[in-house]
Amino acid sequence: DTAVSQTPKYLVTQMGNDKSIKCEQNLGHDTMYWYKQDSKKFLKIMFSYNNKELIINETVPNRFSPKSPDKAHLNLHINSLELGDSAVYFCASSQDPQDPQHFGDGTRLSIL
Amino acid sequence: GNSVTQMEGPVTLSEEAFLTINCTYTATGYPSLFWYVQYPGEGLQLLLKATKADDKGSNKGFEATYRKETTSFHLEKGSVQVSDSAVYFCALSDGGATNKLIFGTGTLLAVQP
Numbered sequence: 001d002t003a004v005s006q007t008p009k010y011l012v013t014q015m016g017n018d019k020s021i022k023c024e025q026n027l028g029h030d031t032m033y034w035y036k037q038d039s040k041k042f043l044k045i046m047f048s049y050n051n052k053e054l055i056i057n058e059t060v061p062n063r064f065s066p067k068s069p070d071k072a073h074l075n076l077h078i079n080s081l082e083l084g085d086s087a088v089y090f091c092a093s094s095q096d097p098q099d100p101q102h103f104g105d106g107t108r109l110s111i112l
Numbered sequence: 113g114n115s116v117t118q119m120e121g122p123v124t125l126s127e128e129a130f131l132t133i134n135c136t137y138t139a140t141g142y143p144s145l146f147w148y149v150q151y152p153g154e155g156l157q158l159l160l161k162a163t164k165a166d167d168k169g170s171n172k173g174f175e176a177t178y179r180k181e182t183t184s185f186h187l188e189k190g191s192v193q194v195s196d197s198a199v200y201f202c203a204l205s206d207g208g209a210t211n212k213l214i215f216g217t218g219t220l221l222a223v224q225p
Contacts (some may be wrong), residue, residue, distance in 0.1 A: 004155070031211075040217070041150075041199055041217065041218040041220075042215070042217055042218070043156075043201065043215040043218070044215070045212055045213060045214075047214070048211075050186075054191050057210055090155055090156065092155075092156075094211070096211075098144075098205075100146065100158045100161055100213075101158070101213060102158075103148075103155035103156040103157070104155050105153070105154055105155045106154075106155050
């Protein structure tokens with residue numbers, strides 16, 4: 001039983017395309033997150049939703065748009081992909097913002 | 113702002129050696145501190161945590177003590193195994209409404225048989 005699952009695991013696409021990454025958690029958690037991990041393994045938060053409401057929105061280009069249709073899902077849509085968007089994107093969830101976060105296995109996005 | 117600094121890797125050890133990975137933090141207020149581990153090709157897993165000064169987090173033989181006086185949360189293990197090879201991340205959260213996790217840069221540990 002995968003607690004936090006992301007699809008796809010790998011995404012290879014060309015510059016300028018629009019793509020989405022999906023995340024689902026079956027832990028019953030109220031809070032979900034998106035992180036970006038660059039080629040040097042540095043992790044930075046991008047967004048967080050609590051009960052479908054946006055609570056963290058870091059300085060991220062507005063080409064990135066999160067969508068939470070329900071509290072078990074947090075998808076990430078990226079418009080007009082650029083070379084610098086190449087990274088591993090991790091979804092995470094926690095019961096409350098103060099609880100430890102559970103991470104998915106990541107989506108490796110490669111822009112050609 | 114809040115930040116985490118951890119020692120750069122890679123750290124290469126022989127099996128059964130003693131491990132220390134240094135982590136120091138800068139924060140206002142009283143953050144919670146975490147160590148996460150990332151095995152190759154996988155997501156991050158919580159290894160241990162401490163929520164207040166002098167707390168010791170421990171799991172799978174790893175330990176870290178929340179030291180407010182030195183603003184540190186060093187990770188230690190008495191005897192490492194090959195299976196411990198991974199990237200280790202120190203992180204803090206400010207415990208506020210958003211619980212934003214701020215990570216260190218990660219330290220790659222390679223344990224050789």
